[in-house]
Amino acid sequence: MNGTVEVALRLLIVFAVFLTFPLIVGQTEHKVMAHMQGRLGPMYAGGFHGWAQLIADGVKFAQKEDVVPADADRRVFRLAPAVSLLPYLLVLLAIPLGPGEGAVGQVLDAGLFFVLAVMGVGVLGSLMAGWASANKFSLLGGLRTAAQLLAYELPMLLAAASVAMAAGTVSLPGIVESFQWWWLPWQLVGAVVFFVAGLAELQRPPFDMPVADSEIVFGAYTEYTGLRFALFLLAEYAGIVVLCGLTTVLFLGGWHGPWGADGLGWLWTLLKTAVLAFVVIWLRVTYPRLREDQLQKLSWTVLVPLALAQIALTGIVKVVIS
Amino acid sequence: MSRPSPDHRPATTPSERSRPSVPGSGLAKGLAVTLRTMTRRAVTQQYPDTQPELPPRTRGVIGLLEENCTVCMLCARECPDWCIYIDSHKETIPAATPGGRERSRNVLDRFAIDFSLCMYCGICVEVCPFDALFWSPEFEYAETDIRDLTHERDRLREWMWTVPAPPALDPGAEEPKEVAAARKTAEKLAARQQAEQAGQAGQDGPREGEA
Amino acid sequence: MSIAAAGPGFLSPTGVEIAFLLVGLVTFGAALVTVTTRQLVHAALWLVVALGGLAVEYLLLTAEFIAWVQVLIYIGSVVVLILFGLMLTKAPIGRSPDADSGNRGVALAVAVAAAVALVWVVVDAFRTTWIDLDGTVAGSTKVTGESLFRNWVLPFEALSVLLLAALVGAIVLSRRAKADTAARTPQAQGDRSTGRSTDRSAKDAKDTKEGSR
Incomplete structure (x- = not known):
């Protein structure tokens, strides 16, 4: 029974991370975005610099009426938020925090494929929401989501494949295990491609055409209210955590650091993830939204060739050093 | 749709358009701007918690110094939206000296400004010849009933306590006329007193100014 | 049994x-x-x-x-x-x-x-x-990869060539559609300026857009 308790404990910890980290990222986004625009951001909720703003938001969402449009496909409409949120919870299970089996929710043999596959499933939620809302803006948002996913899944996979080639394994702890510092310049292009493609898959600005509020209200989520809407938002921020954690693990060496690697490895992982999350917010504040055709062009004419070049480079270096 | 339009550039090189430079430098510049703004102080004013620091000539509300008012009605007539209400009557003042003529003077009955109409143009303040109207920077007098926005004379008089002292004159500026006149009178008075004292000291000296 | x-x-x-x-x-x-x-x-x-x-x-x-x-x-x-x-x-x-x-x-x-x-x-x-x-474990990544690239490498490569052919075919098809549209561009532009649009040119334009994805 000891094993069961341990599994339950791990699941509980992952679930707690899943519930808190997105909120921390969201609150950081509130404050960082405000200060980057010369504002203060939330100041009242919770007393000290509005630290409880997102909790207040959650309470507000919970109080709102759960409206389903009359013409909507009710079952699909209600199922969509769960479909878009759950994959990120599953992905969190596989991301290693530190060395050893104790610091990862579940060791998977093909962890890299697992995370990429399951992250792709999350977008199905947006598609279901877009179609089931019986709203033209939602449908447009769903279409854009699908087009974006199709365009950016490929460079993301190629960049991840490059790292897998370099490490000679597709297990996430295995990749971090074999990380060397000179992988940073070696896999730099792949890292950038992976991060940008991940941003696009999460529909974060500047790749947020599927929810472009000035064009199509809020895309696939237009008709959602209350808790279901909050779940979609939570999915977005959980996606940020997952993407930053994955980039850390794949390209930035996870728990490796210049010093203090023993015992404090998990701190390095968290630090790198936090810095990447800051970059995500920073990019959102800085850049305007791309147009739909620019988005496609960026993927097919820039990211895919770059990722292929990275794979070629990885292969050449790998052959040379072996 | 089929033609390659010039603005369909990849997003990594937006700065190429203007002048040849390092690709992506425009993107880096954008990032630098936001990062720099983040390190500076926010410009947000936390108004209900901290009062704003308003300049002395802020047009918040109009105060009435009714002692100065002569009911000349200039302000009411100049007001573009007719939001100043003045009622008055004439009073006869008995002659100051026996056999003198009786004088009549205006007595203010009502002076009210309807701030729901007022557009804060300040013409009334400017046009008042006797300095009875003043700008005050107070602005927190919102009401739940629009009728309460008509401030009667006692309320207008209360606002006078919030009128700040006029800003200091520029160094080397000409003295204000009223100050100059007052000083002239004071100097004259002082000179006369001095002369009196001098006369008393000299005993037999001719006494000037004594009619 | x-x-x-x-x-x-x-x-x-x-x-x-x-x-x-x-x-x-x-x-x-x-x-x-x-x-x-x-x-x-x-x-x-x-x-x-x-x-x-x-x-x-x-x-x-x-x-x-x-x-x-x-x-x-x-x-x-x-x-x-x-x-x-x-x-x-x-x-x-x-x-x-x-x-x-x-x-x-x-x-x-x-x-x-x-x-x-x-x-x-x-x-x-x-x-x-x-x-x-x-x-x-009989189906781990390592085992799968070894059997794929040792025993089944010929079918694997044949499939790769097939997919490559499909890819090239898709590009050729979309480029031909684009060439068609380019040849019709003056007419299409004239149509747009006068507010008329034939079904054919609209369809071509749409095809081109699909192809460029």
Whole structure:
């Protein structure tokens, strides 16, 4: 029974991370975005610099009426938020925090494929929401989501494949295990491609055409209210955590650091993830939204060739050093 | 749709358009701007918690110094939206000296400004010849009933306590006329007193100014 | 039951075997609903369930790599593509009256024939092969990769060439459409300026846009 308790404990910890980290990222986004625009951001909720703003938001969402449009496909409409949120919870299970089996929710043999596959499933939620809302803006948002996913899944996979080639394994702890510092310049292009493609898959600005509020209200989520809407938002921020954690693990060496690697490895992982999350917010504040055709062009004419070049480079270096 | 339009550039090189430079430098510049703004102080004013620091000539509300008012009605007539209400009557003042003529003077009955109409143009303040109207920077007098926005004379008089002292004159500026006149009178008075004292000291000296 | 005598018996199923059977039933049911439902998008979503059930079956057979590739390719890409296409064609909410084809019987016959052939071939090929779930993992990434690039490298390469040909074909087709549109551009522009638009040029433009994706 000891094993069961341990599994339950791990699941509980992952679930707690899943519930808190997105909120921390969201609150950081509130404050960082405000200060980057010369504002203060939330100041009242919770007393000290509005630290409880997102909790207040959650309470507000919970109080709102759960409206389903009359013409909507009710079952699909209600199922969509769960479909878009759950994959990120599953992905969190596989991301290693530190060395050893104790610091990862579940060791998977093909962890890299697992995370990429399951992250792709999350977008199905947006598609279901877009179609089931019986709203033209939602449908447009769903279409854009699908087009974006199709365009950016490929460079993301190629960049991840490059790292897998370099490490000679597709297990996430295995990749971090074999990380060397000179992988940073070696896999730099792949890292950038992976991060940008991940941003696009999460529909974060500047790749947020599927929810472009000035064009199509809020895309696939237009008709959602209350808790279901909050779940979609939570999915977005959980996606940020997952993407930053994955980039850390794949390209930035996870728990490796210049010093203090023993015992404090998990701190390095968290630090790198936090810095990447800051970059995500920073990019959102800085850049305007791309147009739909620019988005496609960026993927097919820039990211895919770059990722292929990275794979070629990885292969050449790998052959040379072996 | 089929033609390659010039603005369909990849997003990594937006700065190429203007002048040849390092690709992506425009993107880096954008990032630098936001990062720099983040390190500076926010410009947000936390108004209900901290009062704003308003300049002395802020047009918040109009105060009435009714002692100065002569009911000349200039302000009411100049007001573009007719939001100043003045009622008055004439009073006869008995002659100051026996056999003198009786004088009549205006007595203010009502002076009210309807701030729901007022557009804060300040013409009334400017046009008042006797300095009875003043700008005050107070602005927190919102009401739940629009009728309460008509401030009667006692309320207008209360606002006078919030009128700040006029800003200091520029160094080397000409003295204000009223100050100059007052000083002239004071100097004259002082000179006369001095002369009196001098006369008393000299005993037999001719006494000037004594009619 | 001479087959059963060769390996572990049917009558004392382990937990994994029971789970395998149950998931298989769910997958089969989802597949049935996929082809019988009259709501187009629901069919696509049930397809997700069927494909996901298949992935779980792979997992239960310890073929982790294959399972995740199944999820990645089929659910993550193919179903998304199907949904994309359905949305483009204005899939209605509710029943589609024209979702049923008159060839239902023929389709059923073909499906049953295909299923029987597959089951027969698979059963015949793996008659007495039992996967030892407790021993060394038979479907790990390493094992799969080694067998793929050692025993099956020729089919793998042949498939690669096939896919490459398809890719090149797609590019050629989309480029030809673009050339057509370019030749018609003056007329198309004239149409746009006068506010008229022939169906043909609009369609061409749309094709080009699709191709450039």
